[in-house]
Amino acid sequence: MPSVEREITRFQDYLQQQGLKLTSERIALVREIFSTHYHFEADELLGKMKEKSVKISRATVYRTLELLVKSNMVRRVHLGEDHYHYEHVSGNSHHDHLICTTCGNVIEFHDEQLERLQIAICEKKKFTPTFHNLQILGVCDSCRRKGQTPDAPDRVKMIQPTKLRK
Amino acid sequence: MPSVEREITRFQDYLQQQGLKLTSERIALVREIFSTHYHFEADELLGKMKEKSVKISRATVYRTLELLVKSNMVRRVHLGEDHYHYEHVSGNSHHDHLICTTCGNVIEFHDEQLERLQIAICEKKKFTPTFHNLQILGVCDSCRRKGQTPDAPDRVKMIQPTKLRK
DNA sequence: TCGCCAACTGAGACGGCGTCTCAACTCTCA
DNA sequence: TGAGAGTTGAGACGCCGTCTCAGTTGGCGA
Numbered sequence: 001m002p003s004v005e006r007e008i009t010r011f012q013d014y015l016q017q018q019g020l021k022l023t024s025e026r027i028a029l030v031r032e033i034f035s036t037h038y039h040f041e042a043d044e045l046l047g048k049m050k051e052k053s054v055k056i057s058r059a060t061v062y063r064t065l066e067l068l069v070k071s072n073m074v075r076r077v078h079l080g081e082d083h084y085h086y087e088h089v090s091g092n093s094h095h096d097h098l099i100c101t102t103c104g105n106v107i108e109f110h111d112e113q114l115e116r117l118q119i120a121i122c123e124k125k126k127f128t129p130t131f132h133n134l135q136i137l138g139v140c141d142s143c144r145r146k147g148q149t150p151d152a153p154d155r156v157k158m159i160q161p162t163k164l165r166k
Numbered sequence: 167m168p169s170v171e172r173e174i175t176r177f178q179d180y181l182q183q184q185g186l187k188l189t190s191e192r193i194a195l196v197r198e199i200f201s202t203h204y205h206f207e208a209d210e211l212l213g214k215m216k217e218k219s220v221k222i223s224r225a226t227v228y229r230t231l232e233l234l235v236k237s238n239m240v241r242r243v244h245l246g247e248d249h250y251h252y253e254h255v256s257g258n259s260h261h262d263h264l265i266c267t268t269c270g271n272v273i274e275f276h277d278e279q280l281e282r283l284q285i286a287i288c289e290k291k292k293f294t295p296t297f298h299n300l301q302i303l304g305v306c307d308s309c310r311r312k313g314q315t316p317d318a319p320d321r322v323k324m325i326q327p328t329k330l331r332k
Numbered sequence: 333t334c335g336c337c338a339a340c341t342g343a344g345a346c347g348g349c350g351t352c353t354c355a356a357c358t359c360t361c362a
Numbered sequence: 363t364g365a366g367a368g369t370t371g372a373g374a375c376g377c378c379g380t381c382t383c384a385g386t387t388g389g390c391g392a
């Protein structure tokens with residue numbers, strides 16, 4: 001699948017346009033992000049690079065993510081945890097997230113009616129929207145079948161999927 | 167307005183029920199939260215207490231907020247920044263937020279149709295929702311009139327209203 | 333092709349937010 | 363009134379993300 005290469009080109013175009021350089025570190029990161037991850041954390045990415053013995057510092061990971069966000073190739077999202085997650089943008093499809101607080105699984109969805117309704121709400125409030133963020137927390141189908149009861153909505157801590165996974 | 171006292175009683179009930187104690191520090195914090203603040207940060211609350219020469223440690227502030235969240239009297243919310251905000255819960259009314267990225271102002275809204283639509287989306291995905299979080303970022307009416315253009319949606323950093331305010 | 337220089341990198345210091353630890357203290361209730 | 367569970371403050375700690383700075387490198391112009 002040569003789509004990763006296409007993303008590298010896309011990134012290169014952006015960098016060039018900004019008078020910035022395409023370095024081997026940036027290539028490696030784009031390749032990693034677009035070939036395997038979907039939702040990921042900065043630290044997770046750093047770990048993956050270390051695993052593959054590609055020496056890239058934390059500073060560079062964060063700096064590259066910043067550029068990718070600016071170039072609109074990656075989005076920074078809140079998934080109910082106390083730090084950022086990132087996801088790569090395929091096409092331009094905006095979407096929101098259902099987050100299972102039992103297994104940490106993230107389900108994406110897009111709903112035109114929801115988008116329209118939000119715009120209508122903004123109009124009513126004379127608010128000019130640029131972006132939005134919706135997370136619905138709850139229990140996914142497979143966890144529900146396993147008899148997991150949903151956590152109370154007033155829980156203090158959100159589940160931390162990454163840490164559970166380790 | 168004796169409503170603050172009512173909240174203290176409500177908190178006491180919760181604490182008693184859990185076998186916990188109502189201390190002077192907890193009373194002072196509840197009084198502060200429910201008499202003046204609406205959206206606030208933990209650190210802001212700590213500062214207010216210091217201003218009033220009420221000696222309360224950071225640990226106690228966080229511990230009390232945790233209890234207030236558990237008792238459903240306070241909610242922890244994301245307002246597009248990289249740390250938590252809190253808001254007190256009046257009645258049981260759930261609401262969402264419009265956040266102005268220019269002035270930092272937060273507008274609340276509640277929309278029944280939006281709530282119903284979310285439930286319908288969850289049903290379609292066989293997802294059992296317990297809670298949700300919607301922030302719409304953009305520019306409020308008064309900032310728009312002042313000719314402020316909205317920030318690009320791909321911006322890396324969310325504006326940090328509190329820091330700007332200082 | 334070469335050389336220059338702005339851009340980039342890594343290492344580690346730094347800072348903010350939130351949590352944890354532990355010894356001292358204080359409610360509560362028997 | 364005394365025991366013991368719960369609470370507190372001070373400060374250490376940890377995580378996430380940013381910044382600094384000296385050394386390195388990509389890429390453009392000659």
